[in-house]
Amino acid sequence: MKNYSRQREAILQALRSTDTHPTANWIYNKVREQIPSISLGTVYRNLSALAATGEILAIDVGDGFEHYDGDISPHLHLSCRCCGNIEDLVLESDAFSQLASEHGFSPETSIYVIYGICKKCKKQNLNIGGN
Amino acid sequence: MKNYSRQREAILQALRSTDTHPTANWIYNKVREQIPSISLGTVYRNLSALAATGEILAIDVGDGFEHYDGDISPHLHLSCRCCGNIEDLVLESDAFSQLASEHGFSPETSIYVIYGICKKCKKQNLNIGGN
DNA sequence: ACCCAAATCAGTAATGATTACTATTTTATT
DNA sequence: AATAAAATAGTAATCATTACTGATTTGGGT
Numbered sequence: 001m002k003n004y005s006r007q008r009e010a011i012l013q014a015l016r017s018t019d020t021h022p023t024a025n026w027i028y029n030k031v032r033e034q035i036p037s038i039s040l041g042t043v044y045r046n047l048s049a050l051a052a053t054g055e056i057l058a059i060d061v062g063d064g065f066e067h068y069d070g071d072i073s074p075h076l077h078l079s080c081r082c083c084g085n086i087e088d089l090v091l092e093s094d095a096f097s098q099l100a101s102e103h104g105f106s107p108e109t110s111i112y113v114i115y116g117i118c119k120k121c122k123k124q125n126l127n128i129g130g131n
Numbered sequence: 132m133k134n135y136s137r138q139r140e141a142i143l144q145a146l147r148s149t150d151t152h153p154t155a156n157w158i159y160n161k162v163r164e165q166i167p168s169i170s171l172g173t174v175y176r177n178l179s180a181l182a183a184t185g186e187i188l189a190i191d192v193g194d195g196f197e198h199y200d201g202d203i204s205p206h207l208h209l210s211c212r213c214c215g216n217i218e219d220l221v222l223e224s225d226a227f228s229q230l231a232s233e234h235g236f237s238p239e240t241s242i243y244v245i246y247g248i249c250k251k252c253k254k255q256n257l258n259i260g261g262n
Numbered sequence: 263a264c265c266c267a268a269a270t271c272a273g274t275a276a277t278g279a280t281t282a283c284t285a286t287t288t289t290a291t292t
Numbered sequence: 293a294a295t296a297a298a299a300t301a302g303t304a305a306t307c308a309t310t311a312c313t314g315a316t317t318t319g320g321g322t
Contacts, residue, residue, distance in 0.1 A: 004317095041273075048310095064280085096207055096245065100207060100209055105249055107246070107247040108212070111245075112227060118235075119234075122237055136299060
């Protein structure tokens with residue numbers, strides 16, 4: 001399961017170079033610094049391929065863009081409805097996957113998204129209509 | 132926070148009449164049995180409005196369609212990569228939201244999706260490349 | 263090193279779920 | 293009933309993503 005093409009390597013590196021959860025277009029622009037001739041289609045195709053093999057994670061937070069995550073360990077995504085930032089929170093153990101297993105489901109990947117207001121926005125009282 | 136229009140009521144009822152996680156188009160066809168003249172745009176607009184107020188849940192499993200859920204209690208969505216079905220699993224307590232709280236994040240909604248193979252597909256050995 | 267078949271590429275066109283728009287109808291209030 | 297605000301049906305536009313095509317690159321066998 002080696003990554004053959006220079007383009008795929010660059011895409012994977014670009015994704016792993018950040019702790020944000022970039023979109024295909026962000027990665028496209030990032031990789032273009034290194035390979036100016038790369039095509040957006042190539043980025044999409046490789047991201048899909050990498051997600052299919054489980055090397056990366058495709059995570060959808062409902063903003064109309066597919067986001068990608070180089071960290072495939074089960075963790076929480078805290079999505080702020082105010083600033084749009086997605087924060088990671090490491091899990092000691094994935095109790096939910098274990099629960100799913102006990103109910104006959106065979107888990108492969110988990111995507112946990114909690115929507116709300118992040119600490120920073122809360123502090124600035126930027127929360128809209130919230131508690 | 133009353134639901135004024137007949138269309139919005141019908142949309143909400145259609146969504147609550149099923150334990151599946153339908154798409155906007157499914158709901159559109161369902162409501163058309165009752166209100167044949169309803170517009171797809173109306174369905175989208177009301178689903179967005181209902182999701183914004185938290186009366187329903189918009190859940191994205193990465194198949195290119197937005198899915199909606201009338202059950203807003205925190206629960207697991209077990210998404211089978213084989214048959215595409217989304218199964219619910221009730222949670223006794225939402226430990227993950229509590230964990231997020233402890234880290235300064237103010238949770239409002241949680242969407243937990245576990246991808247894998249469901250019991251039925253597993254039994255039929257329909258799992259592709261799986262364990 | 264060279265050849266060849268398979269895989270991947272860049273570039274562009276097509277797709278299709280969702281959103282925006284507009285003129286009309288419905289609703290709530292006085 | 294009159295008025296203003298909100299919601300509707302129908303249609304057109306948007307735009308992230310996918311499909312397609314001919315050119316290029318890759319890796320294994322000789």
